[in-house]
Amino acid sequence: MTRWATFDCFGTLVDWRHGIATGIELLFPGRGAELLEVYNRFEPQVQAEQPARRYREVLAESLRRTAAEAGLDLVPDDASVLGTGLPYWPVFADVRPALAGLRDAGWRLALLTNCDRDLIGETQRRLVVPIDAIVTAEDVGSYKPGHAHFSRFAESFDATRENWVHVAQSHFHDMVPAQALGIPRVWVNRHADPHDPAIADAVRPGLDDLVATVERVHAAR
Structure with a gap:
C-alpha cells in the first residue's frame, strides 16, 4: 500500500x-x-x-x-x-532532512498548497527533495481551509485515513479541515500558537523527529 x-x-x-x-x-x-x-x-x-x-x-x-x-x-x-x-523565501533548516527521511522510510510526499502552479514550481526546486504530487489553489479554484485540496488529493491518489498523514503548521488552514475530514494529522506548531492542541493527533515544534511522529500517527489511525 x-x-x-x-x-x-x-x-x-x-x-x-x-x-x-x-x-x-x-x-x-x-x-x-x-x-x-x-x-x-x-x-x-x-x-x-x-x-x-x-x-x-x-x-x-x-x-x-x-x-x-x-x-x-x-x-x-x-x-x-x-x-x-x-x-x-527560505526553507526551514529542518525540512530537507525530514523529507529525505520520510522518502527513505517509504513514504511518498505531496504538497497541498494555497499557491499558484508557477510559484510552487519555483519553490519546489529549493526543497531539493523530490515531491511526488502537488495540489494548488489554482488547481481547485479555492483556498484552504476549504476542503477542495484534500478532496482532490484523495480522489486523485486513492488516499484515505488508512494510508495518509497530513503535516502542517497552520491550525486554521490545515488542522481544522483535516480534522473535519478525519485525516490523521501532525501539527507543526513552529510559533507556539495557543490554539487547541487536541485537534491534532501529534504536535511538534518542528520537523526534527518527523519520521517517528508520522509513523506513530499512522500506526494509531
Missing part, C-alpha cells in the same frame, strides 16, 4: 512569515515585523472573498490593504513585490 505524507508548504516548509516581512521591509524599511501582523489579518479575507483569485493577486491585494490601513503610500507596481520574491 502506498503511504502518503502531505504537507502545507508556506509556513510549514518555507518561512512564510520571514518572506512576507522581508518583502514589506523592501518597501517600508523598519516596518516589516509590525505590518506582517496586519497583513496576516487581510490575506484570509482576500482569499475568502474571491476563492478563484490567483495567489499572486492575493499577495498584492493583501499588501494594498495592509498599506492602506497603515496610512502608507504604496506605488501601484510595488504591490507585486511579494509574488516576485516568493520563489526565494
Whole structure:
C-alpha cells in the first residue's frame, strides 16, 4: 500500500512569515515585523472573498490593504513585490532532512498548497527533495481551509485515513479541515500558537523527529 505524507508548504516548509516581512521591509524599511501582523489579518479575507483569485493577486491585494490601513503610500507596481520574491523565501533548516527521511522510510510526499502552479514550481526546486504530487489553489479554484485540496488529493491518489498523514503548521488552514475530514494529522506548531492542541493527533515544534511522529500517527489511525 502506498503511504502518503502531505504537507502545507508556506509556513510549514518555507518561512512564510520571514518572506512576507522581508518583502514589506523592501518597501517600508523598519516596518516589516509590525505590518506582517496586519497583513496576516487581510490575506484570509482576500482569499475568502474571491476563492478563484490567483495567489499572486492575493499577495498584492493583501499588501494594498495592509498599506492602506497603515496610512502608507504604496506605488501601484510595488504591490507585486511579494509574488516576485516568493520563489526565494527560505526553507526551514529542518525540512530537507525530514523529507529525505520520510522518502527513505517509504513514504511518498505531496504538497497541498494555497499557491499558484508557477510559484510552487519555483519553490519546489529549493526543497531539493523530490515531491511526488502537488495540489494548488489554482488547481481547485479555492483556498484552504476549504476542503477542495484534500478532496482532490484523495480522489486523485486513492488516499484515505488508512494510508495518509497530513503535516502542517497552520491550525486554521490545515488542522481544522483535516480534522473535519478525519485525516490523521501532525501539527507543526513552529510559533507556539495557543490554539487547541487536541485537534491534532501529534504536535511538534518542528520537523526534527518527523519520521517517528508520522509513523506513530499512522500506526494509531
